[in-house]
Amino acid sequence: xxxxxxxxxxxxxxxxxxxxxxxxxxxxxxxxxxxxxxxxxxxxxxxxxxxxxxxxxxxxxxxxxxxxxxxxxxxxxxxxxxxxxxxxxxxxxxxxxxxxxxxxxxxxxxxxxxxxxxxxxxxxxxxxxxxxxxxxxxxxxxxxxxxxxxxxxxxxxxxxxxxxxxxxxxxxxxxxxxxxxxxxxxxxxxxxxxxxxxxxxxxxxxxxxxxxxxxxxxxxxxxxxx
Amino acid sequence: xxxxxxxxxxxxxxxxxxxxxxxxxxxxxxxxxxxxxxxxxxxxxxxxxxxxxxxxxxxxxxxxxxxxxxxxxxxxxxxxxxxxxxxxxxxxxxxxxxxxxxxxxxxxxxxxxxxxxxxxxxxxxxxxxxxxxxxxxxxxxxxxxxxxxxxxxxxxxxxxxxxxxxxxxxxxxxxxxxxxxxxxxxxxxxxxxxxxxxxxxxxxxxxxxxxxxxxxxxxxxxxxxxxx
Amino acid sequence: xxxxxxxxxxxxxxxxxxxxxxxxxxxxxxxxxxxxxxxxxxxxxxxxxxxxxxxxxxxxxxxxxxxxxxxxxxxxxxxxxxxxxxxxxxxxxxxxxxxxxxxxxxxxxxxxxxxxxxxxxxxxxxxxxxxxxxxxxxxxxxxxxxxxxxxxxxxxxxxxxxxxxxxxxxxxxxxxxxxxxxxxxxxxxxxxxxxxxxxxxxxxxxxxxxxxxxxxxxxxxxxxxxxxxxxx
Numbered sequence: 001x002x003x004x005x006x007x008x009x010x011x012x013x014x015x016x017x018x019x020x021x022x023x024x025x026x027x028x029x030x031x032x033x034x035x036x037x038x039x040x041x042x043x044x045x046x047x048x049x050x051x052x053x054x055x056x057x058x059x060x061x062x063x064x065x066x067x068x069x070x071x072x073x074x075x076x077x078x079x080x081x082x083x084x085x086x087x088x089x090x091x092x093x094x095x096x097x098x099x100x101x102x103x104x105x106x107x108x109x110x111x112x113x114x115x116x117x118x119x120x121x122x123x124x125x126x127x128x129x130x131x132x133x134x135x136x137x138x139x140x141x142x143x144x145x146x147x148x149x150x151x152x153x154x155x156x157x158x159x160x161x162x163x164x165x166x167x168x169x170x171x172x173x174x175x176x177x178x179x180x181x182x183x184x185x186x187x188x189x190x191x192x193x194x195x196x197x198x199x200x201x202x203x204x205x206x207x208x209x210x211x212x213x214x215x216x217x218x219x220x221x222x223x224x225x226x
Numbered sequence: 227x228x229x230x231x232x233x234x235x236x237x238x239x240x241x242x243x244x245x246x247x248x249x250x251x252x253x254x255x256x257x258x259x260x261x262x263x264x265x266x267x268x269x270x271x272x273x274x275x276x277x278x279x280x281x282x283x284x285x286x287x288x289x290x291x292x293x294x295x296x297x298x299x300x301x302x303x304x305x306x307x308x309x310x311x312x313x314x315x316x317x318x319x320x321x322x323x324x325x326x327x328x329x330x331x332x333x334x335x336x337x338x339x340x341x342x343x344x345x346x347x348x349x350x351x352x353x354x355x356x357x358x359x360x361x362x363x364x365x366x367x368x369x370x371x372x373x374x375x376x377x378x379x380x381x382x383x384x385x386x387x388x389x390x391x392x393x394x395x396x397x398x399x400x401x402x403x404x405x406x407x408x409x410x411x412x413x414x415x416x417x418x419x420x421x422x423x424x425x426x427x428x429x430x431x432x433x434x435x436x437x438x439x440x441x442x443x444x445x446x447x448x449x450x451x452x453x454x
Numbered sequence: 455x456x457x458x459x460x461x462x463x464x465x466x467x468x469x470x471x472x473x474x475x476x477x478x479x480x481x482x483x484x485x486x487x488x489x490x491x492x493x494x495x496x497x498x499x500x501x502x503x504x505x506x507x508x509x510x511x512x513x514x515x516x517x518x519x520x521x522x523x524x525x526x527x528x529x530x531x532x533x534x535x536x537x538x539x540x541x542x543x544x545x546x547x548x549x550x551x552x553x554x555x556x557x558x559x560x561x562x563x564x565x566x567x568x569x570x571x572x573x574x575x576x577x578x579x580x581x582x583x584x585x586x587x588x589x590x591x592x593x594x595x596x597x598x599x600x601x602x603x604x605x606x607x608x609x610x611x612x613x614x615x616x617x618x619x620x621x622x623x624x625x626x627x628x629x630x631x632x633x634x635x636x637x638x639x640x641x642x643x644x645x646x647x648x649x650x651x652x653x654x655x656x657x658x659x660x661x662x663x664x665x666x667x668x669x670x671x672x673x674x675x676x677x678x679x680x681x682x683x684x685x686x
Contacts, residue, residue, distance in 0.1 A: 120462045
């Protein structure tokens, strides 16, 4: 499908750009590691209670480190007025958005997959059992964050205080996805499969993703046109 | 004509509220379990309804703005969000006062209080975004998109928090007082106060909306004057 | 059917009109020089023509369609103030990217061809961040012309170009005109623009004060039009 191909062209361009400089990626990873370190002072890594909040801790790390990547999303187009050329090209604005959101998903998941073993080591948490479901939760929840983050990156691209506004706008909106991710991650890190009541959270994630993806695809053109 | 309606609404709302206050504070008896503080409930619950109604109206106005591009919708959306935020704050404060009296603590992660706090942050973000964009058309367009996202978010968040709090019992207490055995006089007062508050809210929205429109006109005139 | 037509365009920034009742049309082989003081609305008009912004009233048609139509945008080449190429990608990567976005059948081949035509073939694998200013501008030109657009919209293309870039630009624009393309360019560089132009338009505070063929007086004395409308 042409739409998908156009989105993938944009995604590939974003990823190639980012991998050349690795600015946002390195900053995000460094930030994630620093936060993990700081949390080890805030919470006793060996205590049983910490296990109970392991999912929460992990997703806080991901949420904070993620904004560094999300911010770059549309901001990278400002340098030489590239955004204008992209919007003027025949690809629909929704394809531009989807491509960027996909690139953000890849970058965010990459940071998460690097942080996970570090987290496992620092907090003595075994993340390898149930890895596939864990990966599933990572991707589902991160997609929700990527959609909101990319959309708001488009909304705030021309603002002076962009770096401040983006987290302020994004964090409250992604709370349902974060809650679901935290709950599911805690369960999976404790070595248990997703069962019973917890399927509710999976359904929430899916609904969150579907609703906001549809909303973003519908509204992004309005945001990008003058 | 419009002004007459506005004055009428405000007067009616104010009078009704005053009468309600009298009834609430003096005429109704104390509630069995909670004592006198339960009276705050008559403002707390309607505040929620009103703020939700305001945010819903703002969402609809934002959608209409994106379709029709008429600045009146944008002014309405802004006014409705501001009034909604005010009533969210009322809900939060009344909830906190109630919690302090009943449980001895200022805050609890009760579902509705948590939701209210998140909603407050979401719409404060909306107000921040508006402040950050100088040009009127871009401001209207972008904040309209944000408003639609915001309302979707608060609906989803409400459900999610409900589930979260039921899964994590602890300070899970809700305002479903007694559940079913509510005194008819109290129930009637609840609705009456809600309608009175809605009237006041609607009046505030209209006043604020007019103020926003005038501000835009003055701004434009000022810029035109500079250009000359 | 006119290649490009503007009908009763109005555009507001806030409550201030940036463009008022702008109407004109041009066909193939026309090069329209868009003149006007800063703030007259040239960039705004070009944005509307390119479909980057929407008019408050009126409409733009490109080859009979709205500029938001994908089919119209595929025939449109846009060169704004910025060069619109990525610093961290190489010349060939940039052009191949835009070739793909414009749906070209052989994006890499077109990219190579245009790199040659703009004299950048020897640096095709170098990153744009290493280019000189003139090279960047030539690459921007290549990007705008890559898909052989029928209509070219250029916002002050001669500004701050070095001599080589000016020569390349003039050559490419002449070729395009000879091939029957339509060009609309805003400019302050009156001499270079008027040499190419077949038609001239003047925007004064958002209104189209003058629209017509280029006359001998304009060519001989570029400031003539401005003075005639009290804009000198």
